[in-house]
Amino acid sequence: MSSRTSQNRQPIMIRRAVARDAKRLTRLVRNSSAYEGKYASAVAGYRVGPDYIEAHRAFVAVDADERGGLVLGFYSLVLDPPELDLLFVADEAQGQGIGRLLVAHMQSEARAAGLDRVMVVSHRPAEDFYHRVGAVRTGTARANPPAVPWDRPEFEFRIPSE
Numbered sequence: 001m002s003s004r005t006s007q008n009r010q011p012i013m014i015r016r017a018v019a020r021d022a023k024r025l026t027r028l029v030r031n032s033s034a035y036e037g038k039y040a041s042a043v044a045g046y047r048v049g050p051d052y053i054e055a056h057r058a059f060v061a062v063d064a065d066e067r068g069g070l071v072l073g074f075y076s077l078v079l080d081p082p083e084l085d086l087l088f089v090a091d092e093a094q095g096q097g098i099g100r101l102l103v104a105h106m107q108s109e110a111r112a113a114g115l116d117r118v119m120v121v122s123h124r125p126a127e128d129f130y131h132r133v134g135a136v137r138t139g140t141a142r143a144n145p146p147a148v149p150w151d152r153p154e155f156e157f158r159i160p161s162e
Contacts, residue, residue, distance in 0.1 A: 011065055012098065014105050017058035017074060019050035024071045025060070025088075033091045034125050042123075042148055048086070052076070056085065057109055061098050073098045075106050079113055084120040084157070103133045103157075110159045118157045130155045 017025065025048040029035075035043045052058070058076040062069030073089035084106055089098045110118050121141045122130050131137075135155035143149050 012061055012072065012101060013064045014059050014061050014101065017053045017060045019053055021060055021071065022048055022050045022053055025074055028071060028074065028088050028090055032088055034123060059105060061102055073102055075102045077106055077109055077118065079115070082110065082115045082118045084118050099129060100133055107157060107159055111162065116159050118159060120155045120157070122153045122155055124150065124152060127153050
């Protein structure tokens, strides 16, 4: 578990996701304003289930001051092939450095797992975020209708060894 403080001084803790987080993570994905309008179909029936949490390295950022830990964001790292599969920050927590904190944690986890690169297929509105946190654009994932009817940028995080 790691702990940091966000820009507005709330203690933020990152911990491993557990099965009981599934409903909250699913709600965070489905309610993300980044997926409104034409992007809504991509998350309409999306589910982060306990089985997914158990199978992948999923971590949540929680407000340590909130009783039970208010979920501010989460990510999941797939090891084979190395991919940042999900990364979401709650709308109300945007702009507080939570996404940057989650990316740094993911890179640390990837390094500990012996990975030197982690791929991510980005949601188009998140493209600038990935540039800002050091990911390098490597290509384009083609549309996959009906689930994802638009092309998406592909990025790679290069994980330096320490």
